[in-house]
Amino acid sequence: MKHLIDIQDFSAQEIDELIKVANDIIANPKKYSEKCNGKKLATLFFEPSTRTRLSFEAAMLELGGNVLGFSESSSSSVSKGESVSDTIRVVGCYSDIIAMRHPKEGAPLVASLKSTVPIINAGDGGHNHPTQTLTDLLTISREKGRLDHMTIGLCGDLKFGRTVHSLINAMSRYPGIKFVLISPEELKIPDYVKTNVLDKLQIEYCETKDIETYLPELDILYMTRVQRERFFNEADYIRLKDYYVLTKAKLENAKKDLAILHPLPRVNEIHTDVDEDPRAKYFEQALCGKYIRMALILKMLGIK
Amino acid sequence: MNIDSIQNGYVIDHIQAGNAMVIYNALKLNELDCQVAIISNAKSHKTGKKDIIKIDKNIKLDLEKLGFLDPNVTVNIVKNSQVIEKKKLALPEKIVNVAKCKNPRCITSEERDLDQIFILTDRENGVYRCKYCESSLK
Numbered sequence: 001m002k003h004l005i006d007i008q009d010f011s012a013q014e015i016d017e018l019i020k021v022a023n024d025i026i027a028n029p030k031k032y033s034e035k036c037n038g039k040k041l042a043t044l045f046f047e048p049s050t051r052t053r054l055s056f057e058a059a060m061l062e063l064g065g066n067v068l069g070f071s072e073s074s075s076s077s078v079s080k081g082e083s084v085s086d087t088i089r090v091v092g093c094y095s096d097i098i099a100m101r102h103p104k105e106g107a108p109l110v111a112s113l114k115s116t117v118p119i120i121n122a123g124d125g126g127h128n129h130p131t132q133t134l135t136d137l138l139t140i141s142r143e144k145g146r147l148d149h150m151t152i153g154l155c156g157d158l159k160f161g162r163t164v165h166s167l168i169n170a171m172s173r174y175p176g177i178k179f180v181l182i183s184p185e186e187l188k189i190p191d192y193v194k195t196n197v198l199d200k201l202q203i204e205y206c207e208t209k210d211i212e213t214y215l216p217e218l219d220i221l222y223m224t225r226v227q228r229e230r231f232f233n234e235a236d237y238i239r240l241k242d243y244y245v246l247t248k249a250k251l252e253n254a255k256k257d258l259a260i261l262h263p264l265p266r267v268n269e270i271h272t273d274v275d276e277d278p279r280a281k282y283f284e285q286a287l288c289g290k291y292i293r294m295a296l297i298l299k300m301l302g303i304k
Numbered sequence: 305m306n307i308d309s310i311q312n313g314y315v316i317d318h319i320q321a322g323n324a325m326v327i328y329n330a331l332k333l334n335e336l337d338c339q340v341a342i343i344s345n346a347k348s349h350k351t352g353k354k355d356i357i358k359i360d361k362n363i364k365l366d367l368e369k370l371g372f373l374d375p376n377v378t379v380n381i382v383k384n385s386q387v388i389e390k391k392k393l394a395l396p397e398k399i400v401n402v403a404k405c406k407n408p409r410c411i412t413s414e415e416r417d418l419d420q421i422f423i424l425t426d427r428e429n430g431v432y433r434c435k436y437c438e439s440s441l442k
Contacts, residue, residue: 083416104411106436110418125409127437192438196425 002300003112003119007130007170014299015137015170021295022138022288029062032294035303036065042095043069044087045122046102051264051286052122052131056099059293068095085114092116097300099131118300126160126227132263133166134296135289140220142288143259143281149176151217155244156182156224156269158189163263164224165193172203179205180214184243186236187226211244216253221246223262223269247271251279261285310360313338315380315387316370317356321345324355327373330402331366333359368396372403375430397424399432403441410437 003009010018025032041060045053048071057067069091084102088111091098098115100108101122108121108128123129141147152171154164158181168189171177179198181189188207198205208214215221226241228234245268246260262270262282274280298304319327324342327333333340338361348354359365362383370377371393381389399422405412412418412434422432422441432441 084411085415102411103409104414105407105409105438106411106434107415109436110411110415124411125437127409192433192440195431 001115001118003108003115003121004130004296004300005109005112005119005121006128007133007166009130012173015134018134018292018295018299019138019141021298022291023142025291025294032063032298034064035298036060036063036301039063039065039097039301040095041065041067041069041297042091042098043067043071043122044091044098044100044102045069045071046073046100046107047123048072049101049123051289052101053099055286055289056120056122056131056293058290059297062290063294063297065297084110087111088115088119097297120296120300123162126162128166129162129263130166131293131296132163132289133170134292135285136163136167136222136261136263137170138288138292139261139281139285140259142284144219147171148174150219151178151180152220152222153180153182153211153214153218154189154222154224155211155246157187157226157240158183158224159187160227161224164189164222167222168193169197172197172201177203179203180218181205181207182209182211182214182244183207184209184240186240187243211246212250212253215250216255218258219255221254221258221260223260223266225262225265225267225269242268244269245271246274248273248277251277254279309385310339310358310382311385312362313359313382314363314365315356315358315382317354317378317380318348318350319355319357319377320374321348321351321353321355323374324357327357327370330369330373333357336361336363338363367391367393368399369402371396372399372432395424395427395430398422398435403432405434405437405439406442407434407437407439410434410439412436 043053043056060067084107092115097118099120099122102124105125105127107124112119158164228237258279259281260279341358343356345353346356375393375395377393379391380387401420404420421435423435425431425433
C-alpha cells in the first residue's frame with residue numbers, strides 16, 4: 001500500500017504524472033466528478049488548520065466522495081489519551097483513505113506503520129508537508145511551464161518552515177535549480193537539509209539575510225510566515241515576526257515574470273499592496289492545492 | 305599486572321581509552337554473575353593506550369549497541385581458552401532502543417511503546433538521525 005509521508009516517497013516521474021492529472025482535472029472537471037463515489041476520506045487534524053483541511057475536503061467532495069474527521073485534537077479520542085497507532089487503526093475501519101496533520105514530527109510515519117488504508121501526511125510539526133509541496137510544484141509548473149533551470153528564493157522562516165524543507169527536497173531533483181535562502185540568523189535552514197540534500201546533490205545555493213540584493217535574480221520568490229506555534233519563547237517570535245515585509249515598492253527591480261508564492265496564511269510578510277501585482281500567485285497557488293489533492297487522492301486509491 | 309585468561313566468553317579489545325566504563329554500563333555487564341575484567345589504559349601499538357573488557361561467559365553480546373558505542377573495537381570470541389573468531393565492528397546501519405530522540409517535538413516523546421530508532425545517514429561523520437523526525441543524534 002502506498003502512503004505519502006515525505007515528498008521523497010514519490011519519484012519525479014510520479015510527481016510529473018500527478019501534475020498531468022491535476023492539469024487534466026482543471027481542464028475537464030466534469031470527467032472527474034464521480035470518480036470517488038462511495039469512497040470516504042478521513043481528515044484527522046490533531047492540530048488546527050483551515051486551508052489544508054478544507055482543500056482536502058473540497059478535493060474529495062469534487063471527486064464525488066464523502067469526508068469525515070475532526071479538526072482539532074480536543075474533539076477527538078486523543079484528549080482521552082489514545083495513541084496515534086490506535087486512532088489510525090480505528091479510523092481505518094471507517095474510511096478508505098486518511099489525511100492527517102499532527103503537531104509531533106514523525107506521527108504520520110507511525111500511523112502508516114499501523115494503517116490498513118493509505119495515509120497522507122498533511123503536515124507534521126516543523127518536519128514535512130508533502131501535499132503543500134505538490135501544490136507548489138503544480139503552481140510553479142503552471143506559471144513557468146517547467147520545473148527545471150530556475151532560481152528560487154525562499155524567504156522567512158527557513159528553520160521551522162516545513163514547506164520550505166519539502167520544496168527544497170523536491171526541486172533539487174530537477175536540473176539547473178539554484179536556491180537563494182533568505183532568513184534571519186535564528187531562522188536559517190537546518191543543517192540536515194543542507195548536508196542531506198543541497199550538499200549531497202551538489203545544488204547551488206547561497207544563504208543571506210538580505211532579500212533586496214538577490215530579488216532581481218529570482219524566477220520564484222517563496223515567502224513564508226514566521227510561525228508563532230513553533231516558538232517556545234514568545235519574545236523571540238515578536239522580535240522575528242516582521243523581519244521581512246514584501247511590498248510593491250521592493251518589487252520594482254524584480255523580474256517581470258517573477259512568480260511570488262506563499263503557502264498561506266500570511267500575516268505581515270507580504271503587504272496587501274502586492275496582491276494586485278500580476279506576479280502575486282499565492283491565491284492561484286491555493287486553488288492549485290485543491291486540484292493536486294484531487295489527483296493525489298485518485299492515485300492513492302488506485303482510481304484512473 | 306596479571307589478569308587470568310578466560311575459558312569461554314569474549315575479549316573486547318581496542319576500546320578507546322576511557323570508554324570501557326561507558327560500554328560496561330551500556331551493556332549492563334554489572335548484571336552478569338561471571339568474572340568481568342576491565343583493563344584501563346593498556347598499552348597499544350596503534351593508539352598508545354586502550355581499554356579492554358574480558359567477560360568469562362558466553363553471553364548474548366549486543367554487537368549493534370557495541371558497534372555504535374565504539375566502532376573501532378575488536379571482539380575476540382573465546383572457546384576452551386582459544387580465540388576462535390575475531391569480529392571487527394563498524395557503525396551499525398540502524399540502532400534500536402539504544403538512544404532517545406531529544407527533539408521535544410518528535411512523536412517518540414509522546415507515543416507509547418514506540419521503539420527509538422536511529423538510522424545511520426552519514427557513515428563518514430557517524431551521523432545518526434531519528435527515523436521519525438530526522439533530528440540528528442548528538
